[in-house]
Amino acid sequence: MTASHRRTAPILGADGSETPITPRWHLGRWIVGTLAVLVVVWLATAIIFNENIRWNRVFDYLFSPRILDGVVVTIWMSVLATVIGLSLGVVLAVMKLAKNPVLQWIAAGYIWFFRGTPVLVQLIFWYNLAFLFPYLTLQVPFTQIGVQWDTNQVMTSFMAALLGLGLNLAAYFAETVRAGIQAVDRGQTEAALAGGMTHMQTMRIIVLPQALRIIIPPTGNEFISMLKTTSLVVVVAGSDLMTNASQIYKQNNLIIELLIVASLWYMLLTAVATYFQSKLERRFGSDAVRLVRGPGFVQKFLRNGQQAQTATESIATNSEKATTR
Amino acid sequence: MTDPLVRAIAVTKSFGHNKVLNGVDFEVRPGEVSCIIGPSGSGKSTFLRCINALETVDGGGLEVAGAQVGYTLEGESYRPWRDRDFAKFRAGIGMVFQRFNLYAHLDAAENVATSLINVARMDKAAARRRAMEELDRVGLADHATKRPHQLSGGQQQRVAIARALAMDPTLMLFDEPTSALDPELVEEVLESMKALALGGMTMVVVTHEIGFAREVGDTLSFFDAGTIIESGPPASVLSDASSPRTRAFLDKVL
Ligand SMILES: Nc1ncnc2c1ncn2[C@@H]1O[C@H](COP(=O)(O)OP(=O)(O)O)[C@@H](O)[C@H]1O
Ligand SMILES: [Mg+2]
Numbered sequence: 339m340t341a342s343h344r345r346t347a348p349i350l351g352a353d354g355s356e357t358p359i360t361p362r363w364h365l366g367r368w369i370v371g372t373l374a375v376l377v378v379v380w381l382a383t384a385i386i387f388n389e390n391i392r393w394n395r396v397f398d399y400l401f402s403p404r405i406l407d408g409v410v411v412t413i414w415m416s417v418l419a420t421v422i423g424l425s426l427g428v429v430l431a432v433m434k435l436a437k438n439p440v441l442q443w444i445a446a447g448y449i450w451f452f453r454g455t456p457v458l459v460q461l462i463f464w465y466n467l468a469f470l471f472p473y474l475t476l477q478v479p480f481t482q483i484g485v486q487w488d489t490n491q492v493m494t495s496f497m498a499a500l501l502g503l504g505l506n507l508a509a510y511f512a513e514t515v516r517a518g519i520q521a522v523d524r525g526q527t528e529a530a531l532a533g534g535m536t537h538m539q540t541m542r543i544i545v546l547p548q549a550l551r552i553i554i555p556p557t558g559n560e561f562i563s564m565l566k567t568t569s570l571v572v573v574v575a576g577s578d579l580m581t582n583a584s585q586i587y588k589q590n591n592l593i594i595e596l597l598i599v600a601s602l603w604y605m606l607l608t609a610v611a612t613y614f615q616s617k618l619e620r621r622f623g624s625d626a627v628r629l630v631r632g633p634g635f636v637q638k639f640l641r642n643g644q645q646a647q648t649a650t651e652s653i654a655t656n657s658e659k660a661t662t663r
Numbered sequence: 664m665t666d667p668l669v670r671a672i673a674v675t676k677s678f679g680h681n682k683v684l685n686g687v688d689f690e691v692r693p694g695e696v697s698c699i700i701g702p703s704g705s706g707k708s709t710f711l712r713c714i715n716a717l718e719t720v721d722g723g724g725l726e727v728a729g730a731q732v733g734y735t736l737e738g739e740s741y742r743p744w745r746d747r748d749f750a751k752f753r754a755g756i757g758m759v760f761q762r763f764n765l766y767a768h769l770d771a772a773e774n775v776a777t778s779l780i781n782v783a784r785m786d787k788a789a790a791r792r793r794a795m796e797e798l799d800r801v802g803l804a805d806h807a808t809k810r811p812h813q814l815s816g817g818q819q820q821r822v823a824i825a826r827a828l829a830m831d832p833t834l835m836l837f838d839e840p841t842s843a844l845d846p847e848l849v850e851e852v853l854e855s856m857k858a859l860a861l862g863g864m865t866m867v868v869v870t871h872e873i874g875f876a877r878e879v880g881d882t883l884s885f886f887d888a889g890t891i892i893e894s895g896p897p898a899s900v901l902s903d904a905s906s907p908r909t910r911a912f913l914d915k916v917l
Contacts, residue, residue: 525764529823532715534754534782534830536746543781548768 395592399599408582409603411496415571415578416564419500423507423564424557430508431515432541445512452509458570461502465574467493499571499578507560514556518549554622558615565607569600579603666729668693668834668865669714673723675889676709683709685889686723691834691882696866698876698897701886702912707869708761710886711836714867715756716749727756728833754782757827761839763819765811765826771798772807775826783830797825801855817848824855835859837868871916877901885909 348356385391399405433445452460468489477484522545530540569580579600587596667690676684683706691697699707712718713725716732725732732752734741744752765774772794779790798804801821811819820840827835837856841849853875860866860879870876876883876897883900885893893900893909901917904910 523764523767525760525762526766528717529758529760529764529766529826530777531717531750532753532756532758533778533826534750535778536750538746539750539781543777544766544768 391594391598392592395595396598399586399592399596400602404582404586405579405599405603408577408579409607411577412565412568412579412603413607415496415499415503415568415576416561419503419507419568420557420561420564422500422504423511423560426505426508427511428515428546428553430512431519434512434516435519437537449509449512452506457502457506457567458573460506461498461571461574464493464498464501465495467498495571495574495576498574499568499576502571503564503567507564511557511560515549515553518552519545521552522548551622555619558611558618562608562611562615565611566604569604665692667691667726668695668728669867670726671710671714671723672725674710674713674720674725675722676706676713676718676720683889684713684720687889687891689884689891689894691865691867693833693865694863695881696860696864696868696879697882697884698880699867699869699884699886700871700873700876700912700916705886706889707886708838711758711838711867711869714834715753715758715836716744717753717758727752750782754778754830755833757830757832757835759820759823759827759835759837759840761842763811763816763823763843765819765822767811770808770810771803771814771822771825774811774822775829778826778830793829794825797829798822800828801825802851815848816844817851820844820852821855824852824859828859833865835864835866837866837870839869839871841870841872873901873913873917885912887912 344361345359348358350356386393430445430448433441434449436442471489473486474489474492475484475486477486519541526544526548527540530544531537535543568576568578571578572581572584575581583596583600587593669689669691671687671689674684674687674689675682685706687706687710689697689710699710701707709718713720714727714732719733731741733744733749735744735748736742765771766777769777772791775794775797776787776790779785779793780787783790785793795804795807798807801824803818803821803825806814806818806822811822814822824840840856841852844852849872853872856866856868856875857879868875868880880897882894883897884891885900885904885906887906887908892906893904900909901913904913
C-alpha cells in the first residue's frame, strides 16, 4: 500500500522554481482490478438472479418465529459455552503450571483427551450420557443423604451442547492462558513472594491480571468461532438456528433458501461480535492500558477532593485504631 | 554482644551439577549494614535469595533471628515449612532487586499498598495512607498515581524500596540495587539507602558501589566461587586485602 499516499505539491528547485508532477497510470493494477470486479459481479448475479432460488421465501423465513427462536438459542449457547470454556481454561492452565505433579498430569490428560476427540463425537456422547449413567447422584459419602436426577432430564440437548462445546474450548483455551501467564515477567512473581504473598495470592493479584492482556484478545476470536461451531449441535437437535433451519427445510425442501437465511444470521452475529472484539482489543491490546477495573484507588482518593476529605480522614482514623502494626 | 540476626554456617547450594554456594559462613548483627562484593556468577544473588527463602539451601545451616530458615524444630527433627510459613517469614524481610520488579499493572501507591492489604491485612484506607507516607519518605509522593513505565529507573527503584519498607521489615536485602541504573540516577537511590542505614535498619547489600560500602558498611565480604574469601571492616578489606583474587577484583572496580 505504498502508493496510497500520492504527492500533489509541486517539487521545489534550488532556484525557487516549482515543477508540477504528472501522475502515472498503473495499467497492470487497473486490469487486475477490473477483472476482479467482473468475477465478483458475475458470481453475485449468478446467485441473486438464479431462478432456482426463491428469494421471496428467503425473506418470508428470515424473521419467522422459529428462526428467531433459533437465533436466541444460538446466542445463549455461544455465550454460556464460551464462559464455561474460558473459566475452565484458566483453571486448567493454573493446574498445568502447578507444582503438584498430580494436578499437572490431570490437566495434561484432560487437554489431550478433549483435543484428541472430535467435538461432534463429544456432543453425541454427552447427549447419550444416560446409556452410561441412567441416574446422576450427588451423595454425601457413607450416608443416605443426597440428591438424584434422571440423566435424560438433566442432559437436554442444550445441556449436552454446553458441555460438549464448553469443555472442548477449555482444552484449547488453557494453552492461551498458559502462554499469558508465562509472559508475565518472573521478577514480579519473586517480588510478590518476597513481599509475603503466598503462591495463590501471587497468581491471583499479580500474575493473572497481567496475563489478561494476552488472554483477552483471543477470546473474541474464540467467541466468533463458537457462534458457528454451535451449528454442530444439529446432531443432538439443539433447537439452535441451524437445527431449526434444517428442520424447516426437511419439511418443505427449500434447502438453499434456509441455508441462506441461517447464513445471513450467522454473518450478522459475526459482524456484531467483530465490532465488540475490536473494542476489546483496543482496550486490552496496548501496553499502556490499566488492567485494574476503573481508576486506581489513589486516583479516586485524589479526585474525591476537598469535600470528601473530612469523611475520609475520619474513616482513616477509625481504621488506624483498628489496625495494630 | 547481641546475637546475629542472620547466621549462615557452611551453607552449600547446587543447581544441578553447578555448585553455586560452597560453604558460606556469614553473620549480620541487628543494626549492621553488611556489604557483599565479588565477581559476577560467584553466587551473591543466590546467597541473598537463600536468606529470604526464595531459594532453598542444600547443606549447612541458615538461621534468621535465631530460627532455621525453611524448617521448624519438632521434637528430635526439623520439619519443612508450608507455603504459608514461607509467606509469613518473607513478610518480615524486605527485598530490593536489581531490575526493580515493580508490579507493572499497578501504580506506585498500589505497588506499595498491595502487601499491606493482602498480607498485613490492613484495611484499604489505612494501607493507602501508609503507602503515601512511604512514598513521601523516598521523595515520590507526587508520583503516587504513576505506573512503573512512567517512572525513571531511579524512581522505580525508590518505589521498590518504599514497597519493601512499608511492611516494617526487620531485615532489608538489596541485590545490586543500582546496577541497572543510568549513572546519574545512582545517587538518589544510594541516598535513600543511606538514610535507611542511619535509621538503624539491618541491611545486607550486594553492590559494586565501593564508595557506599566504605561509607555506610559495617562489614564488607568478598564472594568468590561460592565462598566468602575475605571479610571484615570495609576500610581494612579495601586497603589490605590479603588474597590476590580480592586484590585483582578491587583493582578492576576501584
Ligand atoms: N535458578 C537457577 N537455576 C540454575 N542456575 C542458576 C540459577 N540461579 C543462578 N544460577 C547459577 O548460579 C551461579 C551464581 O549465580 P548468582 O548467584 O546469580 O551470581 P551473582 O549474583 O554473584 O552474579 C551462576 O552460574 C548462575 O548461572
Ligand atoms: Mg547477581
